[in-house]
Amino acid sequence: MHRPIHELTDAYRRGDLTPTAVAESYLARIAALDERVGAYLTVVREHALAAAQESERRWRAGAPLGPLDGAPLALKDVLCTRGVRTTCGSKMLEAFVPPYDATVVERLRAAGAVVLGKTNLDEFAMGSSTEHSAFHPTRNPWDLSRVPGGSSGGSAAAVAGGLAAGAFGSDTGGSIRQPAAFCGVVGMKPTYGRVSRYGLVALASSLDQIGPFAQDVEDTALLLGAIAGHDRRDSTSIAAPVPDYMAELPRGVDGLTLGLPDEYFIDGMDPEVERAVRQAIDVLRGLGARIERVSLPTTRHSLAAYYIILPAEASSNLARYDGVKYGLRVPGRDLVEMESRTRAAGFGAEVRRRIMLGTYALSAGYYDAYYGKAQSVRTLVRREFGAAFARVDLIVAPTTPNVAFKHGEKEDPLSMYLNDVFTIPGNLSGIPGVSVPCGFSGAGLPIGLQILGRPLDEARVLRAAYAYEKATPWRARRPELA
Amino acid sequence: MIDRKDVEHAARLTRLALTEAELERMREQLNSILAHLDTLRLVDTTGVEPTSHAVDVVNVMREDEVEPCFPQDAMLGNAPDRSGEFFRVPRIIEE
Amino acid sequence: MTTPDRYEVVIGLEVHAQLRTKSKMFCGCTTTFGAPPNSQTCPVCQGMPGVLPVVNRRAVEFGIRTALAFSCRVNPACRFARKHYYYPDMPKNYQISQYEEPLAEDGFLEIEVDGGSRKIGIQRLHLEEDVGKLLHEGTLETAQASLVDFNRSGVALMETVSRPELCSPEEAAAYLRAFRAVLIFLEVCDGNMEEGSLRCDANISLRPRGQTELGTKVEIKNLNSFRNVQRALEFEARRQAQALDVGERIVQETRLWEADRGYTRSMRSKEFAHDYRYFPEPDLVPLRLDRAWVDEIRAALPELPRARRQRFVTQYGVPAYDAEVLTQSRALADYYEASVQAWGPSPGNRGDRPKTVSNWIMSELLAALPGDDELAIQRSPITPARLAGLLRLIEDGTISGKIAKDVFQKMLASGDDAAAIVGREGLTQVADEAALSQIIVSVMAANPKAIDDFKRGKKEAKGALVGQVMKATGGKANPALVNRLLEDKLSKT
Numbered sequence A: 001m002h003r004p005i006h007e008l009t010d011a012y013r014r015g016d017l018t019p020t021a022v023a024e025s026y027l028a029r030i031a032a033l034d035e036r037v038g039a040y041l042t043v044v045r046e047h048a049l050a051a052a053q054e055s056e057r058r059w060r061a062g063a064p065l066g067p068l069d070g071a072p073l074a075l076k077d078v079l080c081t082r083g084v085r086t087t088c089g090s091k092m093l094e095a096f097v098p099p100y101d102a103t104v105v106e107r108l109r110a111a112g113a114v115v116l117g118k119t120n121l122d123e124f125a126m127g128s129s130t131e132h133s134a135f136h137p138t139r140n141p142w143d144l145s146r147v148p149g150g151s152s153g154g155s156a157a158a159v160a161g162g163l164a165a166g167a168f169g170s171d172t173g174g175s176i177r178q179p180a181a182f183c184g185v186v187g188m189k190p191t192y193g194r195v196s197r198y199g200l201v202a203l204a205s206s207l208d209q210i211g212p213f214a215q216d217v218e219d220t221a222l223l224l225g226a227i228a229g230h231d232r233r234d235s236t237s238i239a240a241p242v243p244d245y246m247a248e249l250p251r252g253v254d255g256l257t258l259g260l261p262d263e264y265f266i267d268g269m270d271p272e273v274e275r276a277v278r279q280a281i282d283v284l285r286g287l288g289a290r291i292e293r294v295s296l297p298t299t300r301h302s303l304a305a306y307y308i309i310l311p312a313e314a315s316s317n318l319a320r321y322d323g324v325k326y327g328l329r330v331p332g333r334d335l336v337e338m339e340s341r342t343r344a345a346g347f348g349a350e351v352r353r354r355i356m357l358g359t360y361a362l363s364a365g366y367y368d369a370y371y372g373k374a375q376s377v378r379t380l381v382r383r384e385f386g387a388a389f390a391r392v393d394l395i396v397a398p399t400t401p402n403v404a405f406k407h408g409e410k411e412d413p414l415s416m417y418l419n420d421v422f423t424i425p426g427n428l429s430g431i432p433g434v435s436v437p438c439g440f441s442g443a444g445l446p447i448g449l450q451i452l453g454r455p456l457d458e459a460r461v462l463r464a465a466y467a468y469e470k471a472t473p474w475r476a477r478r479p480e481l482a
Numbered sequence B: 001m002i003d004r005k006d007v008e009h010a011a012r013l014t015r016l017a018l019t020e021a022e023l024e025r026m027r028e029q030l031n032s033i034l035a036h037l038d039t040l041r042l043v044d045t046t047g048v049e050p051t052s053h054a055v056d057v058v059n060v061m062r063e064d065e066v067e068p069c070f071p072q073d074a075m076l077g078n079a080p081d082r083s084g085e086f087f088r089v090p091r092i093i094e095e
Numbered sequence C: 001m002t003t004p005d006r007y008e009v010v011i012g013l014e015v016h017a018q019l020r021t022k023s024k025m026f027c028g029c030t031t032t033f034g035a036p037p038n039s040q041t042c043p044v045c046q047g048m049p050g051v052l053p054v055v056n057r058r059a060v061e062f063g064i065r066t067a068l069a070f071s072c073r074v075n076p077a078c079r080f081a082r083k084h085y086y087y088p089d090m091p092k093n094y095q096i097s098q099y100e101e102p103l104a105e106d107g108f109l110e111i112e113v114d115g116g117s118r119k120i121g122i123q124r125l126h127l128e129e130d131v132g133k134l135l136h137e138g139t140l141e142t143a144q145a146s147l148v149d150f151n152r153s154g155v156a157l158m159e160t161v162s163r164p165e166l167c168s169p170e171e172a173a174a175y176l177r178a179f180r181a182v183l184i185f186l187e188v189c190d191g192n193m194e195e196g197s198l199r200c201d202a203n204i205s206l207r208p209r210g211q212t213e214l215g216t217k218v219e220i221k222n223l224n225s226f227r228n229v230q231r232a233l234e235f236e237a238r239r240q241a242q243a244l245d246v247g248e249r250i251v252q253e254t255r256l257w258e259a260d261r262g263y264t265r266s267m268r269s270k271e272f273a274h275d276y277r278y279f280p281e282p283d284l285v286p287l288r289l290d291r292a293w294v295d296e297i298r299a300a301l302p303e304l305p306r307a308r309r310q311r312f313v314t315q316y317g318v319p320a321y322d323a324e325v326l327t328q329s330r331a332l333a334d335y336y337e338a339s340v341q342a343w344g345p346s347p348g349n350r351g352d353r354p355k356t357v358s359n360w361i362m363s364e365l366l367a368a369l370p371g372d373d374e375l376a377i378q379r380s381p382i383t384p385a386r387l388a389g390l391l392r393l394i395e396d397g398t399i400s401g402k403i404a405k406d407v408f409q410k411m412l413a414s415g416d417d418a419a420a421i422v423g424r425e426g427l428t429q430v431a432d433e434a435a436l437s438q439i440i441v442s443v444m445a446a447n448p449k450a451i452d453d454f455k456r457g458k459k460e461a462k463g464a465l466v467g468q469v470m471k472a473t474g475g476k477a478n479p480a481l482v483n484r485l486l487e488d489k490l491s492k493t
């Protein structure tokens, strides 16, 4: 019964399937298989069935709320859900129950979506493998000995493994696109400001953006359309009209110019990944796109800039977890001892490391050399993309330098950071990007093609991804889980 | 190079109780990370304005209108320790 | 109490003013005072995971209004920044404030000193959010626990930093007084120091007279009344002078004023305490202040207390002291002018009406209502028109000044017109010559000794007789008439 949302809702309309039956089928699959995958941290069975029944009544009455009514979805556990615990994959928030819904969650509920549960992630979205959740690791449905990518690995694995029809994650340096590539699903990071961050537990506020995971590009367009648009509660959200992404999809790539950046094919990248991406570009050329080389030289400094900006902002955002208002408290003889023990016990090693790095980078005497410098490098990255997009409509590149790695393979934080080298520039510059499956390695592991666009040009990004998807067979392949 | 004093200073600033061994390990790891980030120095950013937002939005303000507050119980509901209508914290020793 | 002449005192003040916005700085929670703890919060002002701030436009407007009143340069671009330090009353453990790009800079406030006036520089003015409140279970030193109430958390605050140009504790108090009057006039802050709407910290240093570079400064916190500002600074100036006298080095530190015990004490700050790690607030976008908006705010600026005070002296001929009292709030100054206007111009060229109005406001109205409580003044049951009505009755002799004071109290209690009260209670002066003459005759008959005294040259004796007549009429006799008739009768005996 695992099929794209647009097919499910077609079936609801025809009366071939009901939202309740579909929700029950997903819940049954979760009960049977998630012990092995570990995609979920919390499953809200009763909520989901109640929402599905309401959806079913609407479909029966011929008055569905729209194309997501009755769609069973999963949410990364950094999206606040009223009355449902939101842990961020951390001991710190193990028992935290928000009294409010994130704007995205509000919009999904208003669209009739059926939320199945909250998915696993690297603690506070810091990581690229979903091994560093405080609760359990998530496994890649294509090969359970491998990671699903991260930090939104739970959402990616849920969609890939048939444990949700679609899902949402957050992307700060590649946390949607990289796991989408590793799990063979479509994952999109919209333009910074396109989707409200209100209710997304912040990692790095100037980089975070919420986006969808889907089985195909059509669903990606549907899911993005449901959450995009201005929100008065997020000052950084953009007040621009939201186009009809679905209507734009069939327009093809004929006549579009695609930029191929030299800097995205680097020494040490997996040759199978390079081959698959180059073949994908040939496919796009065959569909009528013009391919042009572009240069984005500051790409090689993006990682360094990112690993200053992210820890600095994270150290600030995570200061509030002090055992006073919510979350974990470890007793102490006095306030400072209580807070210091709480934070040491509540945060895992990677979170502590980044908090320390960020605190150091912002502390007296170091600001200009680190944070100030990184923000200037960021300006250069933006300028380069701006110059490139003056010549080309889209940029195509690999999503990651390699395919999914084995659990425990990357112990060294730095080698883990390198995973995001192709996705980080998109966050630094705020531009939209999608990862769409573009083949498999010899070992049967998925590979992702990344398509980046101009700010707010999600429609064109999706249009190219759709044309590519229609022209290739990858979508038909599914992991064997059962 | 980041030394032990820097690590201790940062740990105090951000309220992290780290053991001697953890502080030492942290110092090593931060140094190894910072060594890689040092390539930033190579970028010429003379006269380049910093970007703090990826969007060029300005002047976002709301009208001065009162909205309903959240119920007291909802706001105290997650408190690790409370005393009646208050959050409760252990004694404060002045710094 | 004064500092030895060999030292020069240099003081700068940092004033935090709660802005009179209806909602908080970054969320829609109400700002009303006195609600049960933690009942006026929401996820935003309690710093819950995932929340985002949105700037209150009115707070920015109030900031601009104040900046313009102090002749500051309103920066065309400003930005918010995060200021980090841990304290349990600050829910995010950072405060959204402004750092490198404040709302406004470089202005001044003119204060009255020793009969003259002096311009005190204002270095910067910026907006930020307030913190919550801490209650200690017992005293801070012995409490085993503290309690946190976040109702105040997120209330809009305006911080104004003066240049270190105040030369004495008296000047510091004068600055704070003038500052508060301006804020109240601008209607941006209620100026209530007891409730903490206006809070003051000071920097103070001493230097040998003649030396140009500044001495080591000490920050003093907890100066929450004019009296405390002056007392704390006087104490601290003496403490520093004594230390310098014996060759001690002044330590740069923060000291707390203990008002009850009358001394400042060190807050023992560790060396890292001030590493605030400011960086631009990524959850807010910069403000690019539109010139047209600033001009609009400038055009709507009210006449400020100093200008109004001077105008009261020249236009109404009231003494400087009266003008100062009458301009302690905009509502009171408006009340005064409305009362003068309602009464109308003084007959002939006497010009005494404005001073009479001033007397009545200062002695009667302000005894009943606080002059800086704008709402109380505006809602006074004795409106300017009613006050004018009362004064008219005195001027035309209908009632005596003494009776008028009783009528005033009755007006306060009932909200009725003076004329209605006078009519209802029969308080009209006895101005009937025949009736008064009869009373005078009987009073004289009953007081032969006073008449003898008067004849022997004791003029005070006449006063006693007038008093007796007034007493006999229940205070309703017209005193001028009583005097004339009595004199007439005495001259004939």
Ligand SMILES: [Zn+2]
Pocket: C024, C027, C028, C029, C040, C041, C042, C043, C044, C045, C046, C154
């Ligand atoms: Zn609030």
